[in-house]
Amino acid sequence: MERLALIGVSQRRGGSAALQAWNEWLQVRLEPPPGLLQEWVPLLTCNRSELVLALGEGVELEQLRQHLIPSHLPRGYAFAGEAALEHLARVAASLDSVNPGEDQIMQQVRAAFEAASAAGTVGPTTSFAFQNALRIAKRVRREVLLAPAQTSLFSLARPALEAMLPRPARVAVVGAGEMGSLAARSLAAVEGLDLWVVNRSLDRARALAERLGAKALGLEEFLANPPALDAVVAATPVAGLLGPAFFQKQPRLVAVVDLGMPKNVVPEAVRGAVLFDLERLQRLGEERRARLQADLARAERIVLEEVEQVVMEWAERSMAPAIARMREVYRRTLDELVGELVGPEMVERLAHRFAHFPVKGLRGLARWHGAEVAQTFLKEAGLWEAGRG
Template identity: 55%
Template sequence: MERLALIGVSHRRGGAAALEAWQAAFKPPYSELAGLGFAEWVPIVTCNRWDVVVALPKTMDVAQARALLTPTGQLCRPYAYTGDGALEQLTRIAASLDSLNPGEDQIMAQVRSAFAAAQAAGSTGPLTSFAFHTALRIAKKVRREVALAPLKTSLFSLARPDLLRALPQGGSVAVLGAGEMGSLAAKTLASEPGFDLLIVNRSAPRARQLARHLGARSSSLEAFLAAPPPVDALVCATPVRALIDPLLVQRLPELKLIIDLGVPRNVHPEVIEASRVRVLDVDTLQAAGRTRREALQEKLAAAEVILQEALEGALEAWTERQLGPSIQRLRQLYLATTLDALGDGVGSEEAARLAHRFAHVPVKGLRAVARTYGLEAAQMFLAEAGLGELRLGEAYAADASRE
């Protein structure tokens, strides 16, 4: 577990600028990561975080890994979690406890999809497999036992109150992007009375499909940009940088609010600087996220208790599995020593009983060392005892299939 690391940036570490920089430097299929020397790697990329979970090779420490995973010229220093801390942070991410909008529904599915994509790409292994299976299992338990948010809660849910205040009588809203984030925003808006909803997407058939499902109008992105219809608000959830530029905004005189959920940011900086239209993005939604987190303090605390208890049990079980082959071999050596020393003077059952008793203290010490200082320290314990040929983690590769 000591070789597990989680490194990245998020809405809190670096904000939108860092997210854009990391997503620009590391793009699907993440071939850049393949050449950095990691034994295993799984990227988790969403609209408010860029993380990668890696298995560090023995020749690399976490400081070196962090340097390799920082784009050239970036002043923002990514966070780095290692060992049990990396597994805990991954679990908190999957359970939506670390989200900008705590309890949002998307992140668990995004973590699961990220792991599945890495499996398909062949970049996972026993350590990352154990980490993701464990994190997702515990996250599911947390979400099942603590009601953090209603179904379909998303990042857009944080911006919804601002939209309703800006358009108290309803109005015309265009949602740019019919992917996961855009679809969630559109479904939320479709349930609000008084809104005329327009779905815009690069693929006109995809826009029509979503619009038909919601009883809305649709348009291709090309047609919308060429002749934008009057709208009171825009919700942007596309992968296109600076899609909404000053010229487009000038052609939308009734526009009052833009909600930018895209990474990279869909709104040109000059639109924000002009300040004629209010713009909400990952950075400006931080205050709303903090307010919601404060309102959920008791539930978040209950979720953390469940998470920590489940995590402790998972780590203890994992350590036992890693030690299992070595403990068995240690007992076999004590049995062989007992038989050699006593010869025919003792039966096989009595020899096995004595060997088990003799091995009890070193086995107990081995477990304590592994749990307190890690498996590498336990390997040193064995080596110092003259048992260096015993290899920890022979059950390592089987963990993924058991989880």
């Protein structure tokens, strides 16, 4: 756990420019200098770009940041040990999301872990962190209702968008991935909308459109000859996809929602329509966060309670071989002193009894002062290296 760390930026803690710069960096396959990292998992969403990692032996977090993060990037935030686990659990539970309680993030955290596992960059430290973060997130979702099912980033824009639109209205969702699909499903429930699903793969657009009773269009055709729209929602990985050429063909447009990372919409090209970009969505999210203050406080308490238990579990796991070694030393010593007077079973019981209080004290040291203090005791007693071996 001491080597667990997390670095990154988010929309809430760095803004769109920093987020986009980190996103571009982490999308390239990471090749860290030898010895700097032992394990790593990139976590990239439209709201955050983070790297969960295990530091190399003897490597300090600040040393890693200096050698790993390109100089042109914002430094971002950094967490180590217990704080890194707590942050990852808060992310997975959607407590750090632009829209608290949204469904996607836990799936994205799981998908990032699975992708890194397939790439061979996961090890015992990151595996332990992700498994526990996801377990904690499930408990938060089970016990605290922060948002209805299918809540997404788009949910922040929908009420205002719905109020702005004329009836009937024509709306296009560009992108049939996870984010675009959630937006399209949400819009399909609104009365009086003529919904279009646009995607680079026409087959994928058709599949989603058929499920929703919408129309489908390929991206190339859409950009060349778009239908007249009242609103457009963009959720693709393409920077500047919708620019001046597109908006010049949309005189009646009243609203534009940009859910993409990098930004899909060229802001300066939007004329006469309200642009719901990440900055506006963040403001809407902070307003919703204020209304959820009591529920968020309950969720935070669950995270802190669970993280404390996980840290204790990790400390005990790391000390288990040395504790077993301690009990073995007691057993051998007792066997030498009284083995001829009592049987092997009694020697074993006495060894466990004598080791009980030192083990209890070690667990207390690990809990209140950190595993490193307990490990120092074991090293001084000559038990740590033997136990680890």
